[in-house]
Amino acid sequence: MGGEEDDDDEDEEDALVGVVISRMPPPSSIKKEFLKKWLVGLKALSNSRSSSTSKKEMSVLERKKAIKLSADVAMASLKNGTTSWSRALIQNASKDGNNRTLLKSMLGSEYDKKLRIGSTTTSIMCSKGIRNTTVLRRSCGLRRARKISKDQRVRAGLMAKRLVKKRTQVLRSLVPGGEYMDEYSLFEETLDYIMSLRAQVDVMRRLANASAFSSKS
Amino acid sequence: MERIGDVESSLQFGEEIERLMTIPHESGTASSFTALLKLPANQAMELLHDSSEKPYDYSLNCTSSSSHLHFPSNLDLLERASRLSVFSTAAAQDSPETTNSSQNSLKVKNEPTETDSNPKSSPEISDPMSQTQTKCQRSGKRKGREKKVKNSSKKSKSAENEKPEETEKLPYVHVRARRGQATDSHSLAERARREKINARMKLLQELVPGCNKISGTALVLDEIINHVQTLQHQVEMLSMRLAAVNPRINFNLDNLFPAESGSLVEGNFPSMVMPLTWAQVQPIGNRQQQQQLWHFDTLHQPVWGDNPNFITPENSLLSYDSSANSVSMHSNRLKMEL
Numbered sequence: 001m002g003g004e005e006d007d008d009d010e011d012e013e014d015a016l017v018g019v020v021i022s023r024m025p026p027p028s029s030i031k032k033e034f035l036k037k038w039l040v041g042l043k044a045l046s047n048s049r050s051s052s053t054s055k056k057e058m059s060v061l062e063r064k065k066a067i068k069l070s071a072d073v074a075m076a077s078l079k080n081g082t083t084s085w086s087r088a089l090i091q092n093a094s095k096d097g098n099n100r101t102l103l104k105s106m107l108g109s110e111y112d113k114k115l116r117i118g119s120t121t122t123s124i125m126c127s128k129g130i131r132n133t134t135v136l137r138r139s140c141g142l143r144r145a146r147k148i149s150k151d152q153r154v155r156a157g158l159m160a161k162r163l164v165k166k167r168t169q170v171l172r173s174l175v176p177g178g179e180y181m182d183e184y185s186l187f188e189e190t191l192d193y194i195m196s197l198r199a200q201v202d203v204m205r206r207l208a209n210a211s212a213f214s215s216k217s
Numbered sequence: 218m219e220r221i222g223d224v225e226s227s228l229q230f231g232e233e234i235e236r237l238m239t240i241p242h243e244s245g246t247a248s249s250f251t252a253l254l255k256l257p258a259n260q261a262m263e264l265l266h267d268s269s270e271k272p273y274d275y276s277l278n279c280t281s282s283s284s285h286l287h288f289p290s291n292l293d294l295l296e297r298a299s300r301l302s303v304f305s306t307a308a309a310q311d312s313p314e315t316t317n318s319s320q321n322s323l324k325v326k327n328e329p330t331e332t333d334s335n336p337k338s339s340p341e342i343s344d345p346m347s348q349t350q351t352k353c354q355r356s357g358k359r360k361g362r363e364k365k366v367k368n369s370s371k372k373s374k375s376a377e378n379e380k381p382e383e384t385e386k387l388p389y390v391h392v393r394a395r396r397g398q399a400t401d402s403h404s405l406a407e408r409a410r411r412e413k414i415n416a417r418m419k420l421l422q423e424l425v426p427g428c429n430k431i432s433g434t435a436l437v438l439d440e441i442i443n444h445v446q447t448l449q450h451q452v453e454m455l456s457m458r459l460a461a462v463n464p465r466i467n468f469n470l471d472n473l474f475p476a477e478s479g480s481l482v483e484g485n486f487p488s489m490v491m492p493l494t495w496a497q498v499q500p501i502g503n504r505q506q507q508q509q510l511w512h513f514d515t516l517h518q519p520v521w522g523d524n525p526n527f528i529t530p531e532n533s534l535l536s537y538d539s540s541a542n543s544v545s546m547h548s549n550r551l552k553m554e555l
Contacts, residue, residue, distance in 0.1 A: 063460035068452060160435060167438035174445045184410070187417035190441065194424060197448040204455040211462045 030196075031203050034074050038203070041070030041102055069093060070102060075200045085189045086196075088177020 045066050073093055076086035093099050171186065172178035175193050178186055422428040422437055425444045431437050 060457070060460050063463070064453075064457045067459050068456040071452065071456065160433070163435040164438060167435055167442060170442050171438065171445070174442065174449070184414055184417060187414065187421060190445065191417070191421055191424060194421075194441075194445060194448065197445070197452065201448055201451045201455065204452065204459070208455050208458045208462070211459065215462055 027199075030078065030199050033078055034071075034199060035203050035207075037074035037077060038071050041074055042067065045070060045102055066102075069099060071200055071204060073099075073103060075196050079192075079196070083189060083192050084181060084185065085176045085178070085193050092176060 072089055076089040076093075079086035081087055090103070094103055168183060168186065171190060172181070175186065175190055178189065181189060418434060418437060421441055422431070425437075425441050428437050428440045431440060
């Protein structure tokens with residue numbers, strides 16, 4: 001049948017496209033931007049540290065936290081508030097008062113504006129999310145009476161649904177700001193988040209390799 | 218032609234509906250058609266909106282009163298109503314063969330056909346439809362669940378790619394009820410939602426390596442979660458490495474560059490004979506040699522974009538500055554930036 005042949009071709013095509021997309025590195029423009037912003041943030045951190053009264057050497061953990069924070073914020077700021085996870089990330093970062101200077105230097109004067117816009121959108125989403133039944137159910141700890149069905153197929157389907165629900169819950173905890181999204185936007189955000197994480201890891205790895213090499217020599 | 222067959226089958230249903238209409242409406246519980254009529258704006262609107270696929274039909278429905286103009290939409294309504302009648306009343310209907318044939322005929326076409334009016338059934342049909350049309354005038358603003366989805370599960374890839382894009386662009390979601398499935402608005406909406414989610418899942422599957430072979434949502438989600446966790450852990454590890462390397466958080470790119478550009482040049486042009494070997498790169502503190510390196514980089518700048526595997530960011534950072542100033546200023550500027 002023609003349809004089956006089409007299917008085979010489609011499967012091959014799908015596989016090829018999948019391979020290409022998954023192996024394709026993130027665009028270098030994004031990486032450039034990220035690196036620039038990240039370095040700006042790091043510089044701001046080191047400057048603030050040097051000018052602080054304590055003048056203690058930062059421990060490794062503190063340094064690591066600072067590096068990671070500036071990297072995350074740099075990545076999130078590249079999105080300019082278009083994606084939900086970036087907004088959530090910046091908001092989470094700004095909750096801690098110590099990060100104010102860093103954020104200000106990285107995001108610039110628009111920082112306050114963005115934060116306000118971000119907070120309104122997330123608050124709207126929060127209110128929507130509360131109306132979202134899944135969030136309610138989870139928060140109340142309700143366990144809906146499960147249908148007792150004797151049909152094996154139906155039971156398997158129910159179990160599959162339960163598994164999927166558990167996993168989406170885990171995914172929500174991973175993606176910043178995922179708690180308040182509905183399933184569809186969660187997947188969209190995950191897509192975007194994965195792409196940015198890849199770029200971030202790429203740049204960080206190169207920088208780490210380069211600095212390791214230079215320190216060896 | 219398909220269309221003629223459709224008209225005929227829908228005419229058969231017109232007669233069936235006529236028969237149903239003679240049953241008193243007040244029962245309002247089981248009978249499909251009465252349920253259809255009893256449904257307030259909801260499904261009547263749905264039916265009407267089915268016909269409002271092309272906007273001019275909708276206006277025709279609502280505004281005009283002459284029977285012959287109603288006709289294309291009436292046929293659509295007939296089809297929908299017939300499908301409803303077929304689905305909601307299980308065994309009550311006679312002639313299951315005609316229903317099957319109608320289902321098949323409905324399955325075959327992709328759009329509700331706007332067929333020409335057949336004057337025979339028009340006066341009979343226009344009466345129930347006019348009732349629904351009055352309701353149409355009330356709720357012009359309805360969100361519009363006109364549902365159409367390609368029936369076959371085998372879709373061409375381009376069509377599949379178009380589908381999610383379509384649902385994003387258009388305000389109406391096009392989902393068609395599949396054979397043997399309920400057609401009330403809730404399940405149709407759910408199905409539309411599920412289709413959207415499945416499209417996104419497919420995209421995610423393509424993105425995460427190794428998900429292509431897996432079938433089943435839960436396992437794919439497993440992979441996705443794994444991937445995200447891996448990436449996040451990598452970020453942590455790398456930031457730990459960077460913290461361990463530097464006593465202070467400043468990355469002195471000046472010191473980094475000689476090594477990097479050496480590796481870059483080597484890596485990008487393995488076939489070329491490199492004037493700089495690793496041994497030469499190491500003892501660089503000399504500005505002149507650095508200048509040479511900078512020149513190398515600017516020369517080869519346009520090629521960097523083609524080789525994203527190599528250290529483009531640091532290099533392009535270099536090139537950003539190099540375009541503006543002379544080489545001797547580079548290292549100073551970079552240090553200042555840091």
